[in-house]
Amino acid sequence: MSQDGATAMDWKKDGQSTNSTGNGMGNCVRNGSNGVVYPPYASHRLRLNPSVDHKPDNYDDLQLDFSPLLFSSLERYLPPALLNSSRDQKVHFMREILLRYFPEGERTRVQKHREYRQKIISNYQPLHRELYTMHAQNFFVPSFLKAISENSEESFRNIMSEPSPGVFTFEMLQPRFCEMLLAEVENFERWVRETKFRIMRPNTMNRFGAVLDDFGLDAMLEKLMEDFIRPISRVFFTEVGGSTLDSHHGFVVEYGMDRDVDLGFHVDDSEVTLNVCLGKQFSGGELFFRGVRCEKHVNVETQPEEIFDYAHTVGRAVLHRGRHRHGARATTSGQRINLLLWCRSSVFREIRKHQKDTSSWCAECQRNKKERQRQAVAATKLELLKRGSSAI
The missing domain is CATH 2.60.120.620 (q2cbj1_9rhob like domain)
Known part of the structure; x- marks a missing residue:
């Protein structure tokens, strides 16, 4: 799941209209279930680079289907217009993204692991706090x-x-x-x-x-x-x-x-x-x-x-x-x-997932790339020699 906006991530709440203004933002739409107003992004992107000076909210007190730390980490990549929004708005925005990239089975596994951790923390007494x-x-x-x-x-x-x-x-x-x-x-x-x-x-x-x-x-x-x-x-x-x-x-x-x-x-x-x-x-x-x-x-x-x-x-x-x-x-x-x-x-x-050339970090890919380049140079030299011979 990308958190940097390298890949565009579309978001549209089912049943909501998204009257876009051309910059990815349209008129606000009220969610009928809880009355909270969310900005309707017909197509939005997370930022390529995080807002390093932004201090994320703490989500530990919420009952979420993803790790609270994941929300805190993802928040730094939100569009600038959302950084100062309410926590509910940010949770809604981020959760819609996460739901697209985590299947139900993964969400169930995360929830069970969270319950497992909570059981340990509730009963274990630390030695060195x-x-x-x-x-x-x-x-x-x-x-x-x-x-x-x-x-x-x-x-x-x-x-x-x-x-x-x-x-x-x-x-x-x-x-x-x-x-x-x-x-x-x-x-x-x-x-x-x-x-x-x-x-x-x-x-x-x-x-x-x-x-x-x-x-x-x-x-x-x-x-x-x-x-x-x-x-x-x-x-x-x-x-x-x-x-x-x-x-x-x-x-x-x-x-x-x-x-x-x-x-x-x-x-x-x-x-x-x-x-x-x-x-x-x-x-x-x-x-x-x-x-x-x-x-x-x-x-x-x-x-x-x-x-x-x-x-x-x-x-x-x-x-x-x-x-x-x-x-x-x-x-x-x-x-x-x-x-x-x-x-x-x-x-x-x-x-x-979409990277075809891994020669920037895989040593074997680097060697293969250099060998292809060497062969290409050798073939070019050979062709030039042939042309020079035929011209004589």
Whole structure:
């Protein structure tokens, strides 16, 4: 579902007339069911770029068939004429768009997941409540905060290394934050065992770990993505939607002899992935990277220059494209726990449906494109030689 207006989205309330004035706006129409007046857009577009200075409304108190965070995120892309409208008007406008892109089955799944989360939050007692609100000074190391504050490519590169193209590593989390988050996860898992509550694991590949969003850390992680990861991604991952990241999936994974031991070769369901080691004492568990691929080329062979292995260090982050193929080697002793934040862009995902040329980010597409260009140049040279020979 696009949230940037890259694709036009038509909206017309069934049974309403839309007397357009030529700029997409017509006379206001009153909805007979609740008396609220809505601007009738015969054909409207969401903005290509968000209104960054606009502070969205909070929708948590409403009974909606979509996530309240989705409404807050989408609101920044509303046409200027709607930004200062009532919350009811904005909800109506956005809901009409969302209904076109989410089938009933998906809406039912979202509603059930919301109820699942609410059941956890209503019963689970947090250990460290300070984790649930973003306290940047207490969470991040000074060098990372300074780079984010300066918000430039130069400031980011000053704290980063890029040991392999598209893989960035940097010091990020303070030890105290890592300790608190580990303790919070252990507290949550203890509650799960004691209450025999059946929880959803982070993904289909990990049998251990927990989804942080599910027990109340979603708002903090949303701030982490919006205020700290998106500025970096805007610079280094523009071609995969880095500047339009608008949703996330946050979780921890656990590796050890009595946990998941390793992780197979895969790509993430994200545009940009943040991976930070929280601890504890361990050996092994290195990440291995094998090049960025589109869906068509995800299983093609790896080129020698794409091979890169990375050894985790507590508090140090790895940032890479979700489509960067990777895996985790076996953790041979101890226990390794990592924080993962899959950052997604609905804008990029909508564009990708219609994107034929992925050579801006798929390494195999780049190689194929260069080979076609080389062959075209060679064919042109050969034709010119033939013409020159025949002229003689």
